[in-house]
Amino acid sequence: DAGVTQSPTHLIKTRGQHVTLRCSPISGHKSVSWYQQVLGQGPQFIFQYYEKEERGRGNFPDRFSARQFPNYSSELNVNALLLGDSALYLCASSLAGSNQPQHFGDGTRLSIL
């Protein structure tokens, strides 16, 4: 079975631009979460979506938004990019329930010039 897939693998943008990152969950997983991992740090929670509704949000500005589609895939959008947005963006999917482990994709490496 395919794992969590994310695209693109790498992305280079300049300050002020916007970016869209994509994630396809493991088949059967209806919950998708997004994390930002700055170099040398642990991942930080951005959003959780379940059944196409936002179920949780971390401490990130409104420049960050996301949505989940009927097929449970998800997009993370970031507007007005800042140098500090340079990071590895990880997507994770899981079955319903907080006891269910999250399975991560390989991430998208975003570099802001």
Next chain:
Amino acid sequence: AQTVTQSQPEMSVQEAETVTLSCTYDTSESDYYLFWYKQPPSRQMILVIRQEAYKQQNATENRFSVNFQKAAKSFSLKISDSQLGDAAMYFCAYRSGGADGLTFGKGTHLIIQP
């Protein structure tokens, strides 16, 4: 807000020996879950082991086991018979029973010496 602290930025162990990685957390909740994830240079986060707070028995997965001390809010990972493939960043993570996202520690870089 919950916090997760990993006090060892880096640990080194000889191949075939045992190593313990430390993790403490702070929470006022009684219903939560704890996880250890491994992130090799390939960067994919891989689940190593998980523990439900309501279970007193420590979780084990082959060479990996945890020492869960709920009163002390401590959740250490023991790796027995260390192998070269165990070399990676190890992250301790907390998740509320309310099913929000994971809160991660800063990680411990584990080096396996042949």
